[in-house]
Amino acid sequence: MEAFLVSTGVVALAEVGDKTQLLALLLAARFKKPVPIIFGILFATLLNHGLAGAVGGWVTANVEAGTLKWILGMSFLAMAVWVLIPDKLEESDVSFASKLGIFGTTFVAFFLAEMGDKTQIATVAMAAHYSSVLWVVIGTTLGMLIANIPAVLLGDKLTRKIPIRWVHVGAAILFALLGVITLTGLGDKLVF
Numbered sequence: 001m002e003a004f005l006v007s008t009g010v011v012a013l014a015e016v017g018d019k020t021q022l023l024a025l026l027l028a029a030r031f032k033k034p035v036p037i038i039f040g041i042l043f044a045t046l047l048n049h050g051l052a053g054a055v056g057g058w059v060t061a062n063v064e065a066g067t068l069k070w071i072l073g074m075s076f077l078a079m080a081v082w083v084l085i086p087d088k089l090e091e092s093d094v095s096f097a098s099k100l101g102i103f104g105t106t107f108v109a110f111f112l113a114e115m116g117d118k119t120q121i122a123t124v125a126m127a128a129h130y131s132s133v134l135w136v137v138i139g140t141t142l143g144m145l146i147a148n149i150p151a152v153l154l155g156d157k158l159t160r161k162i163p164i165r166w167v168h169v170g171a172a173i174l175f176a177l178l179g180v181i182t183l184t185g186l187g188d189k190l191v192f
Helices: 002-015 019-031 034-062 065-082 097-114 118-130 133-154 156-161 164-184
Strands: none
Touching: 002 118, 002 133, 002 164, 019 034, 019 097, 019 133, 034 097, 034 118, 034 133, 065 118, 065 164, 118 133
16 A cells, blocks of 8 residues: 555656646647546556556566665655756647547657656656555556646646645655665665
């Protein structure tokens, strides 16, 4: 359950102001049809994070525990810094929309936007950390939906109300805590 809850919370926070949330805003403004956009986000995230979770599971099975601890700890600390760097989205990132329809455009755009993105890397790290690929993928997918569905439904009204910088700082603190817990071995001693 910890893997699910942490994955959901970390990704929901990290996603606020991320390029995929900006993409959700852009798609919502362009198409004004939330249902196919939301389903496109869901299926693209399941596929992308499913692949990332599989990589995390492979890492857990094939990397020595001491080395894995350092890789994961440093990855979480790097994510803490990375989440503080604002993303930008180019209009050309969704220029192929007329050929694929709303669902197809959203699916392809989100899948590609998530490649190498901080939430994908976080999914790999959390799947390796928790050794629970399924719960991590479900959690990170839910986190993406928690952050992006309001963006689709409420558009830019939402971004004017939420101080994105504070959300990024909160996500950075969570990633830093995960890094410290991993590096110090505190996670082995905590019972949730």
